Amino acid sequence: MKRASLLIVLVMLASMMAACGSLASVGGGDTTIKIVSSLPRTGSSKGQTDSIVNAIKQRLEEAQYKACDGKITLSYEDMDDATAAAGKWDAAQEASNANKAAGDADVMVYLGTFNSGAAKISIPILNQAGLVMISPANTYPGLTKPGKGEADEPAKYYPNGTPNYARVVPADDLQGAAAARWAQSLGATSVYVLDDTELYGKGVADVFEATAKELGLDVKAHDGIDGKASDYRALAAKIVAAAPDMVYYGGITQNNAGQLLKDIRAEGFTGKFMGPDGIYESAFIEAAGADAEGVYATFGGVPAEKLEGDAAKWYADYKAKYNAEPEVYAVYGYEAANVAVNAINTVCKKDRAAILSAVMGTKDFKGILGTWSFDANGDTSLTAMSGAEVKGGKFEFVQPIK
Amino acid sequence: MATMRPSAIRTVPWRLLGQIAVVIFCLLFLTIPFVEMVKAMIADPQLLARQLLIGVTNGAYIALIALGYTLVYGIVELINFAHGDLYMLGAFFSLSLIGAFSLTTETPWSIRAPILIVVLIATMGFTAGLNMLVDRWAYRRLRGVGSRMASLISAIGISFVFQNLGLLWGYLRFPFMNGVMGSNAVAPKSFPALLPSVNLFAGTGVRFGAKDLIVVGVSVVLLIGLYLFVSKTRLGKAMRATAQDRDAAALMGIDVNRTISLAFVLGGALAGASGMLVGLYNGTAVFDMGFTAGLRSFTAAVLGGIGNIVGAMLGGLLIGIISALSDQYISTKWTNAVVFGILVIILVFRPTGLLGDDTVQKA
Numbered sequence: 001m002k003r004a005s006l007l008i009v010l011v012m013l014a015s016m017m018a019a020c021g022s023l024a025s026v027g028g029g030d031t032t033i034k035i036v037s038s039l040p041r042t043g044s045s046k047g048q049t050d051s052i053v054n055a056i057k058q059r060l061e062e063a064q065y066k067a068c069d070g071k072i073t074l075s076y077e078d079m080d081d082a083t084a085a086a087g088k089w090d091a092a093q094e095a096s097n098a099n100k101a102a103g104d105a106d107v108m109v110y111l112g113t114f115n116s117g118a119a120k121i122s123i124p125i126l127n128q129a130g131l132v133m134i135s136p137a138n139t140y141p142g143l144t145k146p147g148k149g150e151a152d153e154p155a156k157y158y159p160n161g162t163p164n165y166a167r168v169v170p171a172d173d174l175q176g177a178a179a180a181r182w183a184q185s186l187g188a189t190s191v192y193v194l195d196d197t198e199l200y201g202k203g204v205a206d207v208f209e210a211t212a213k214e215l216g217l218d219v220k221a222h223d224g225i226d227g228k229a230s231d232y233r234a235l236a237a238k239i240v241a242a243a244p245d246m247v248y249y250g251g252i253t254q255n256n257a258g259q260l261l262k263d264i265r266a267e268g269f270t271g272k273f274m275g276p277d278g279i280y281e282s283a284f285i286e287a288a289g290a291d292a293e294g295v296y297a298t299f300g301g302v303p304a305e306k307l308e309g310d311a312a313k314w315y316a317d318y319k320a321k322y323n324a325e326p327e328v329y330a331v332y333g334y335e336a337a338n339v340a341v342n343a344i345n346t347v348c349k350k351d352r353a354a355i356l357s358a359v360m361g362t363k364d365f366k367g368i369l370g371t372w373s374f375d376a377n378g379d380t381s382l383t384a385m386s387g388a389e390v391k392g393g394k395f396e397f398v399q400p401i402k
Numbered sequence: 403m404a405t406m407r408p409s410a411i412r413t414v415p416w417r418l419l420g421q422i423a424v425v426i427f428c429l430l431f432l433t434i435p436f437v438e439m440v441k442a443m444i445a446d447p448q449l450l451a452r453q454l455l456i457g458v459t460n461g462a463y464i465a466l467i468a469l470g471y472t473l474v475y476g477i478v479e480l481i482n483f484a485h486g487d488l489y490m491l492g493a494f495f496s497l498s499l500i501g502a503f504s505l506t507t508e509t510p511w512s513i514r515a516p517i518l519i520v521v522l523i524a525t526m527g528f529t530a531g532l533n534m535l536v537d538r539w540a541y542r543r544l545r546g547v548g549s550r551m552a553s554l555i556s557a558i559g560i561s562f563v564f565q566n567l568g569l570l571w572g573y574l575r576f577p578f579m580n581g582v583m584g585s586n587a588v589a590p591k592s593f594p595a596l597l598p599s600v601n602l603f604a605g606t607g608v609r610f611g612a613k614d615l616i617v618v619g620v621s622v623v624l625l626i627g628l629y630l631f632v633s634k635t636r637l638g639k640a641m642r643a644t645a646q647d648r649d650a651a652a653l654m655g656i657d658v659n660r661t662i663s664l665a666f667v668l669g670g671a672l673a674g675a676s677g678m679l680v681g682l683y684n685g686t687a688v689f690d691m692g693f694t695a696g697l698r699s700f701t702a703a704v705l706g707g708i709g710n711i712v713g714a715m716l717g718g719l720l721i722g723i724i725s726a727l728s729d730q731y732i733s734t735k736w737t738n739a740v741v742f743g744i745l746v747i748i749l750v751f752r753p754t755g756l757l758g759d760d761t762v763q764k765a
Contacts (some may be wrong), residue, residue: 230691231684268609
């Protein structure tokens with residue numbers, strides 16, 4: 001009988017929680033607008049996403065959580081699309097976040113995601129709800145650009161036909177190509193391409209490979225790695241035998257990039273190692289230990305400490321406020337929130353459709369990254385790219401690349 | 403307790419048909435790639451030698467983990483799904499101790515070597531004890547009552563518990579651990595490079611580091627030790643008797659529960675040893691490393707014939723070598739498919755594994 005009563009209590013608790021949930025979605029009237037973000041807040045991406053969330057909060061605090069001359073109150077929720085068990089973003093969690101936001105009548109803007117694979121899941125859900133989504137970090141081209149990904153991309157992400165997704169970072173068709181050109185200018189004549197078989201990683205590695213071939217670099221091979229394998233020693237021996245000047249890894253830190261690099265170095269590879277923005281974070285350097293020294297990474301935009309004008313002011317404010325160096329995507333987190341607040345100010349009403357078209361129609365926007373626009377696909381007109389190298393245990397800016 | 407012989411009700415010779423299908427498939431699709439592979443092997447014998455050595459080293463620690471599966475299965479017919487995660491906890495435990503002794507690459511060998519041996523023994527003790535407690539608290543209660551499925555499912559549950567323990571372990575920030583857990587709880591933990599990586603075959607074009615030798619050496623010593631223990635000692639004899647017929651063994655005065663505990667202790671100790679070895683060898687430990695390693699090792703145990711100790715060693719070695727060759731000559735993307743494909747092929751011809759025996763000992 002004890003068990004039965006426990007069960008009843010549990011059921012009652014569960015139904016009470018469900019009731020609270022449905023009450024909450026009734027909402028706070030016409031003057032409250034909620035902005036949510038969905039980013040991997042658990043796992044080793046946390047360093048990056050902490051600084052994105054900080055930057056979003058920074059922008060909202062500058063507006064004092066008000067829009068439209070105080071007529072609208074803004075609120076913000078920081079959602080996690082990672083689970084501890086996965087250690088990185090999780091498809092089911094991202095779907096649940098998107099559904100929650102879509103079902104909450106107060107939510108007018110969805111900021112996210114960090115990983116392109118996660119965006120693939122939430123864009124269609126939010127599209128059907130007519131909710132605008134602004135990503136501070138997705139770089140897979142197929143999410144927005146026709147002809148750059150699979151044949152049915154990007155149309156399949158927008159079931160109701162109206163694009164609802166924009167991103168403030170340049171996509172990987174630019175990054176992968178810039179990386180290949182940089183590799184050549186660093187003196188590499190042969191490369192060995194690896195990827196983590198995820199949407200983002202394989203996408204950027206494919207562009208890198210194609211550009212490298214156009215440039216006349218000798219592409220020794222292109223292999224996909226199992227991000228859960230315990231070691232890559234045999235692959236490393238294969239790479240050493242192929243003797244490339246450079247190994248290019250398209251992927252994220254969370255798919256075992258640190259172990260991969262360790263094994264490649266342990267097998268005696270002394271050439272260069274380059275990766276995209278997916279490894280441009282302190283978690284990668286921690287995972288790879290001393291072997292991280294000299295690793296090259298590319299990313300969209302310019303590093304915070306090199307920013308000029310408004311962005312330089314932002315950088316100083318950020319450091320003063322949070323007493324920490326922002327990671328590379330923080331500035332995009334700020335800019336994404338910036339675009340959202342700007343659109344709400346323009347529209348001045350609580351209307352998903354109006355805010356969506358205001359965001360998508362952003363033209364000649366004076367953001368902290370400069371004056372830029374979204375094109376018809378939702379891509380930023382900014383194309384600045386940077387190259388960095390690990391020196392003394394941290395990434396240091398080397399040069400702008402394109 | 404009688405088993406129904408499957409052949410008594412079989413009308414269609416499925417196994418024979420399966421075998422014929424496999425042979426035809428191999429001849430049709432695999433002959434040409436196989437010939438190409440052999441050509442590539444002959445073209446660069448040094449690379450082949452290196453890959454074989456990698457395979458042997460990886461195989462050695464896979465065998466250590468596989469033995470844990472096989473020992474437990476042989477005696478209680480339980481597939482201990484938590485075993486891979488026990489290996490992960492071994493790696494975390496040893497890393498914590500390494501931090502506590504503040505071992506670094508600067509520590510002189512005269513101090514480093516004895517401490518590493520102490521850490522190895524302590525780690526083996528830790529995982530052995532943990533495995534024994536799990537048997538006592540979880541599996542033993544379910545033994546003999548209800549279906550075997552109950553123990554199996556509780557083993558999956560224990561696996562989750564262990565994995566989350568590993569996750570929590572990453573949050574530990576005791577000052578005595580000297581910061582070995584890094585700054586991010588969930589991120590992979592870096593082991594200091596404590597084993598020497600001098601190439602023993604320098605000048606030959608083949609790479610075989612001193613640390614590879616240490617991994618193989620320690621594994622072989624433990625494997626031989628276990629083999630001798632099970633085949634020569636009184637306790638080993640008790641284990642074999644219990645595996646053969648638990649009731650009869652009990653009638654002969656063998657304390658069955660203690661003997662089963664012993665299997666868990668031995669398997670746990672080996673898992674701990676390989677956790678530490680792999681940590682030092684690969685240089686990384688992460689809370690979900692037990693899953694992949696466990697899957698590979700379980701496959702090794704099945705390949706060799708689950709319940710058979712020599713079979714598990716052989717299976718581990720084969721899996722290690724096959725993976726290395728597949729990484730080199732096929733593609734890393736295909737390695738899992740190749741490993742499990744070969745498992746399927748072998749099981750079609752020998753359903754009990756390479757060295758598993760056909761005689762039904764238990765019902």
